Amino acid sequence: MKDKILFYTSFPKPITGQTIVTQKVWDLLYNDPRFVCFKINTSSSTIVKKFFTFISNYFLLVKFLILVKPRFVYMVFSSSKLGCVRDFFSIFIISLFSNVKLISHVHSGNFGLEFLNFPFNLMLKYNLERVTTIIFQGKQVNFLGSKYDYKIKYLMNTISSEFSISDNEFKEVSCLRKKNFENSGKIKLFFLSNFIISKGYLDLFDSYELLDIDVFDKFELHFIGFWFDDRSKSEFLNKVTKSSRSNCIFVHEGLSDRLDVKKLLVEMDVFIFPTYYPVESQPLSILESFSLGIPVVSTYHATIPEMIEDGYNGYLFEKRDHNQLLNIMRGLVNYEIIEYLSLNARDSFNKRFSEKEFESKFIQLLYA
Template sequence: MKFLIVGQTPPPYGGQSINIARMIDTLKKNSINYKFIRMNFSEEMSENGSVSFKKIIKLFQLFININYNIIFNRPDFLYYPPSGSERVPVIRDIVLLFFARLFKVKIIFHFHAGGIASLYPELKGTIRLMFEKAFFFPEYSICLSSLGKSDPIFLKSHNISVIPNGVENIYRDSLQRNLSDKFIVLFIGVCRETKGILDFLEVVKQCNSINPLIIGRIIGKTFSAIEEKAIEEAVKEGYIEYYGVKTGNDKDALMFSSNVLLFPTFFEHENFPTVILEAFSCGIPAISTNWRGVPDQITNDYNGYVHEIHDYEGMKKSILYLFENPTRYEEICLNARNSYLMNYSLEKFENNIVNFFNSLK
């Protein structure tokens, strides 16, 4: 079997690009016959979803590259990660997939992003018809959780497999837990409104006003001047530590020495946040929102808590409960770590991916 793999890899460093890179490494280690074509429209997360002349040139080059490889290398399968619910990235996908599907190559869609089905009713006329030709009736679809099946079901996928992402084991003896009296609430990711950064600031501020030992820790790049100003003000008020972008051991150490992850996302493309899996790897609970695949990751009062979007009061109560009940907090930390070991280890992900590709006919 020959596979043509099209997808994003870092930079920029987002959950989707990191996990596609891990998948490619896994295919290489296991001698899967593939050719990889990188999608490189954006070098920064803030560029995602925008239109520019440079991107149009890259789109044309990618279009030629994909179709050249389909015509002359004759792959059995085309692997492609569809966009989420924003119009511009979906139109880009239509351009890349429409002609490729005329060659009758078998399609594997991997739904790292979510929400594409919600865009379909907004499309009219020719664009809607091209959408149907590009996306409908793929032979195989990979989704990240049971809740993620809604998009491939809508697209009438013939076969749907659930393969959760896996992350590296951050937990190790050389890292040090938070030994101070402070209770550190962590946010990690692109600091943009729909990722929940402004909600994070408000919830931590309310918690800090009740108990000054509760502070927030932010790791990630700001998306716009709005988020940057809000973080700067919170740092000046003394209830937020801001570290900017961190990677590798520096990032791991900051995560491991935090007490709980607060990730109140309602991001348009969010499907199965990698940062929650990384928190579980560290053995820290996660508090997040009832959004896309998050409830498949977090079980209430077992490895964290799920709240409705913008539920400041509920999130605040969950943080205060964990802070004020240290014995129960330690139990939930252990459960978070067990969730990682049972479901989200890199080894389990690699085995599932290899088994999937080897099973294709």
Template sequence: MNERALTALRKTCDVTLLEMRFAKRPRDIARPTIGKLLTAFYLSLRLLFELWRKPDALYINFAPTGGAFYRDGIYVLMSKLFGVPAILHLHGQGLQARHESRFASWLQHRAFAGQTAIILGDALRHQLAGLDCQSKIIANCLPDEAFQITRSLSGDITPRLLYLSNLFRSKGIDDVLAACAILRQRNIDFALDIAGAEGDISVGDLERLIDTFGLENHCLYHGLVDAGCLAKLLSKANLFVFPTRYSNEAQPLVVLEAMAAGVPVITSSIGTLGDIVRDGETGRICQPGNPEILANRISDAFTQTKETQDMANAAQAFCRAHFSKTRFDHDLQQLIGQVVS
């Protein structure tokens, strides 16, 4: 999404990019290191230099939680010192959790006061309650290629489930495996494709979980996949399962990618997902942390084939209408114009 925003901004603005790359691997994102501190300090010096040149606005992918919240909050305060308006793009949720210290609360209110915040959907508007800022809803988007995946399914093959996300427990991979074990006990045939980089679950941990649940003959782990491999996995999937319970989840692109490809979706209603995956209409909603219910949802999807396909068709049409890059570019460019003017 950062790349998409940069492309959109460069169509209408002269953009200077300060790349905020602090972690090389997904599993390192939440880990504080000396290297991250040095990078943050170096970026603050570069930002000071750019702010001194008086740009029309600062656009920042603002982290709502963790140590990155303090870093980004200080960056925004720096822009205020120079009289440069800031646009804070929130790709996650968690601002209302900033009560661990008076400084965190003060920083949150000062950083957002008088600025413009972008949120991904109306379900996240509560994050900005009590903050003296303007808000704008700009949902994520998908590239045109996401809508061009051709599904190659056959009615006489084993149904294929797809789990696509980095291997974090909060993203629901353990729930998926537990639900699959229940399906196996019910003698329901399936195959599970798992794709994603290591998180707080390593490849070894995943292999042990698969062995514990007795799913050795049902699972295939693909590791971190590129766009081509992702397209192949989506084209062969009968069902996409993503029972995330990640507290900062806002609008995961993996769900949108599955919907755009016409793959039936089962997910939780966290963040904006409840507005996108409408239960029984554009997909199935499952309570996170409950493998028994997830297994039932998967079983229903297998047996209620017409209803499942109708939901997938409706989801694909919904994505075409609301998550195109043309719409995203227009909304972001319009907002920039309003802020600068």
């Protein structure tokens, strides 16, 4: 008999790291003959819609629990206070059905730190005591202490196979990158994320501006992402225009399709991500880069040190430390080093972050 699993969480849209991974989990289990999957999409756009969505979803949840009788319920813990309240009522309803195994996935890098005061601390305690399994993406983002260790499992994310490439394609891409370098003499560095200050795009720009003349000329710098406000966009584009190195700086915005992003990345050499974003957990952009054999330079932050092996598949540096970043960038002028890191980045993805690896471990967690 097939096991029934109810997904009670948000799906794309919006496009976020959490919704992308949720869709990935859904796709894996939906296509697995051992499971029958059901979905309640909790996404909503405005505050008013959120309220009515919460209420209607509670009725839907009761309906599914009574009629479908799922063995598993999969939900994502929220890191916001409003989300904590929503989770409290959802878990209260689910806990009325004692035969249900509740799997809660954590995607934020600060889960629990916002719930230290009354009444959220009591709600969090209630929620944690009633879930069956809590999934974190890494030990660096687990702030719950040892009390719930028996419920906690660790699972790194994966990405869609559509974004990745085969081993033969990787060889072709590697040859293309090297040929581009030999023809242009330029190494293509890039930033990929939403344009949020704490994601580090200004840190990268400022570090690039400080590079010695004989070094910066060996690089192209590409910024890829989305803007949240016109003022920040205007200020940054103005900085780029005024830069004496503007002919080597390129800004790509509004790429909503990840396959369009992939087409751009296959020509890139190194991903630089100076993030200190407070709720960072496990950036999917690092996995996307590894899957294409792109080494990553990033910070000792969230689960990133659990993904990047310094000097093997990329480099790590302290948050906001421009001098460390500058020294790393100076070392990247040697293309043989980039080739070495690239092979290891690809190997890291295949061994640790592939779809097959994720599916196998996730199903083990379900039945643990």
